[in-house]
Amino acid sequence: MPAILAKKLGMTQRFLEDGRVERVTVLEAGPCPVTAIRTHERDGYEAVQLAFGACREKKLTKAELGHLKKADASAHRHLVEFRDEAGELQVGETVTVEAFEAGQTVKVAGTSKGKGFQGTIKRHNFRRGPKSHGSHNVRAPGSIGASAWPARVMKGIRGPGQMGNKRVTQKGLEIVEIVSKDNLMLVRGSVPGPKGGTVEVRTDA
Template identity: 90%
Template structure:
């Protein structure tokens, strides 16, 4: 299962040869050195650890630097594990955008934009109340409990609270174009998170 770490650069339009216009998200993907291999015998699961985001050594701790130097990799800010049951990669190799092909279906996971504390209309799509005849129930959530039974508010009630800033996986995205020279992946559709946010790209299999 090809997988890679990427930085979201933003969205743009791409004009294809047949005249169609694709709305795409531009991802700066890799190169990602392989810094660790997890095996079932030793760790209880099979995975590969990739590094992304080259940085200065002073920005990392000594344990982090030691781990990267043991794998023969330079200083990188992000380390993420991907399940790798095939066991195709080895420590010291590098994953690039060339692991993918145009037309591949991928899923992209990232941290969504935080929107702060929001009410039920914005957060859950509740309908608003009547806006005329002196109504004071325009954006209030309404009744949330019962009387004699259960005499409390049941768990899981959709209410106001923090919105966004959570892990989101967008599935069914298609790779429209690959620029190996600049390490760019152009995928059709939107990707979770803000500009310059780090996302995980996997084949959608």
């Protein structure tokens, strides 16, 4: 199960050889040095830790720098573990976009755009109330519980609140093109998060 960290650069379109137009998201994927290997014997699970986002050493703590130098890796901002990857990679190796190929199906996980505190119409697609005849229930959520029983608001009810800024995984995205020399991966469709956001790319298996 190949996996890599990437930065979302934005969306564009590509004209294919057969004349079709593909709407794609451009990801700058890797290179990601392997900074740690987790094993069943020592850690209780198998995983590989990848680093991404080269930065200056002054941006990291001494503990983070020490961990990276132990793996002979330069300063990187993000460290992420991927399960079921141990055994295929070793500390000191580097994962690049060449681990993937056009036509593969991948899933991309990231933090969605935060939209702040929103009402039920925007957040849950509720319908609005009537606007005429003196109605005061235009965008209000309406009744949220009975009085006699249960005499309280049940857990899990859909209401106003924080929207977005959550981890989202988009599955079933197809790789349209790989540009190895520029570390670019072009994926059909949209992926979570804003431009410049960091995402995790895995094969959809």
